[in-house]
Amino acid sequence: xxxxxxxGGNALNGAIPISGAKNAALPLMIVGLLTDELLILENVxxxxxxxxxxHILGNHGVxxxxxxxxxxxxxxxxxxxxxSAKRIVDTTAPYELVSKMRASFWVIAPLVARMxxxxxxxxxxxxxxxxxxxxxxxxxxxxxxxxxxxxxYVVARxxxxxxxxxxxxxxxxxxxxxxxxxxxxLAKGTTVIENAAREPEIVDVAECLxxxxxxxxxxxxxxxxxxxxxxLSGARHSVLPDxxxxxxxxxxxxxxxxxxxxxxxxxxxxxxxxxxxxxxxxTVTPTNEGIRITRNGAGLSAVxxxxxxxxxxxxxxxxxxxxxxxxARGTSRITETIFENRFMHVQELARLGARIHLEGxxxxxxxxxxxxxxxxxxxDLRASVSLVIAALAAEGETTVNRIYHLDRGFERLExxxxxxxxxxxxxxx
Ligand code: EPZ
Numbered sequence: 001x002x003x004x005x006x007x008g009g010n011a012l013n014g015a016i017p018i019s020g021a022k023n024a025a026l027p028l029m030i031v032g033l034l035t036d037e038l039l040i041l042e043n044v045x046x047x048x049x050x051x052x053x054x055h056i057l058g059n060h061g062v063x064x065x066x067x068x069x070x071x072x073x074x075x076x077x078x079x080x081x082x083x084s085a086k087r088i089v090d091t092t093a094p095y096e097l098v099s100k101m102r103a104s105f106w107v108i109a110p111l112v113a114r115m116x117x118x119x120x121x122x123x124x125x126x127x128x129x130x131x132x133x134x135x136x137x138x139x140x141x142x143x144x145x146x147x148x149x150x151x152x153y154v155v156a157r158x159x160x161x162x163x164x165x166x167x168x169x170x171x172x173x174x175x176x177x178x179x180x181x182x183x184x185x186l187a188k189g190t191t192v193i194e195n196a197a198r199e200p201e202i203v204d205v206a207e208c209l210x211x212x213x214x215x216x217x218x219x220x221x222x223x224x225x226x227x228x229x230x231x232l233s234g235a236r237h238s239v240l241p242d243x244x245x246x247x248x249x250x251x252x253x254x255x256x257x258x259x260x261x262x263x264x265x266x267x268x269x270x271x272x273x274x275x276x277x278x279x280x281x282x283t284v285t286p287t288n289e290g291i292r293i294t295r296n297g298a299g300l301s302a303v304x305x306x307x308x309x310x311x312x313x314x315x316x317x318x319x320x321x322x323x324x325x326x327x328a329r330g331t332s333r334i335t336e337t338i339f340e341n342r343f344m345h346v347q348e349l350a351r352l353g354a355r356i357h358l359e360g361x362x363x364x365x366x367x368x369x370x371x372x373x374x375x376x377x378x379x380d381l382r383a384s385v386s387l388v389i390a391a392l393a394a395e396g397e398t399t400v401n402r403i404y405h406l407d408r409g410f411e412r413l414e415x416x417x418x419x420x421x422x423x424x425x426x427x428x429x
Pocket of ligand 1: 024025026037103129131132133134135136171172173174175176315316337338380381382429
């Protein structure tokens with residue numbers, strides 16, 4: 001199994017191109033199921049999760065081709081996917097596929113909206129908590145789908161089509177909002193989503209649906225209104241830049257010191273995270289090219305933060321901020337409010353010498369002068385990358401094992417960091 005070997009201590013200097021957002025690319029690919037015409041997605045990151053979803057959609061009969069690279073394209077340019085769901089051959093998403101990637105459960109919405117039926121395996125547990133799908137099911141029921149649980153599968157039926165309705169989410173849910181948007185776009189009549197997620201990836205999906213002929217207003221606010229249409233057409237859409245990748249590299253530069261421009265990054269997608277990076281002691285400057293992060297000399301300051309839905313501090317950057325705080329002056333507190341078990345990185349950061357005390361949903365971090373390299377591993381994507389950030393500043397060598405988690409969500413991580421002066425390499429076998 002591949003590992004990543006890092007020798008810490010080098011400052012990062014240079015430029016890092018930011019890839020398209022994984023968490024927008026995945027629902028956008030699923031949107032392709034809503035139309036029998038061609039959906040062209042540009043700036044899709046080259047990630048294991050994207051390849052896996054390609055495989056899952058293939059099982060429903062979706063034909064996905066990739067444009068080849070043109071002369072002059074850089075290695076970092078995202079890929080262009082041509083998605084054609086002209087003929088859906090199977091409305092079942094089996095356990096073997098759905099259990100590999102939770103987001104694939106979302107195919108239930110376009111399948112029942114377009115085909116009148118879907119049989120999708122429940123995703124099951126995952127490393128960051130129980131992550132149920134009850135809110136997705138109630139959203140579909142509010143649009144008239146009949147739901148039955150049968151042998152571990154959610155069976156959704158709407159033989160006469162879905163109809164508009166009111167969906168009032170009791171808590172903010174990204175997955176619930178994606179599913180509601182997709183289903184309501186093809187429902188008869190008007191749907192109102194109350195307490196909708198406001199994440200930029202929701203806005204990106206709504207924009208793409210709009211290009212396909214959906215009538216959506218209010219995406220990016222907590223009240224979204226959708227006037228259903230009988231059919232959607234093809235479209236061309238470019239995936240927005242990855243705010244979590246942006247925040248991760250911003251924290252890496254804050255950790256090691258240096259001067260890096262995050263090319264193509266958009267500050268408004270992660271203002272709360274950039275505020276934390278600035279509070280911790282780095283300088284954050286929006287530029288024409290993206291976002292420039294610098295930290296020279298001065299030590300890091302401790303910060304306190306709770307994760308929250310957008311525009312709050314994202315749970316997907318909680319582990320990375322914790323890595324940064326391991327070397328801050330003083331005591332910081334980080335509270336995780338979105339997922340109940342998202343602290344797998346704590347034990348592994350402790351292997352590098354970090355002093356972290358965990359109580360309930362809050363981690364208290366006593367900053368130390370320097371971490372020391374060690375072999376580590378993590379069972380989740382963001383936890384794994386937090387270990388990379390810590391290792392970049394640690395004394396000596398760190399080996400990060402089980403890096404297939406990193407490959408799920410970070411495109412060419414080691415290339416991007418080594419181009420900025422990090423001593424990082426992938427070791428095969
Ligand atoms: C999305 O997950 C992201 N995944 C996650 O990123 C991200 O951490 C999360 O949103 C929060 O921002 C993708 O976009 C593919 P939710 P999602 O529905 O949609 C509870 C990463 O590392 N809930 O907003 O599954 C749920 O358990 C990943 O890239 C219910 O109770 O998150 C959680 O506590 C990890 N019932 C809260 O809501 C439901 O039916 C928010 O979940 C659905 C969710």
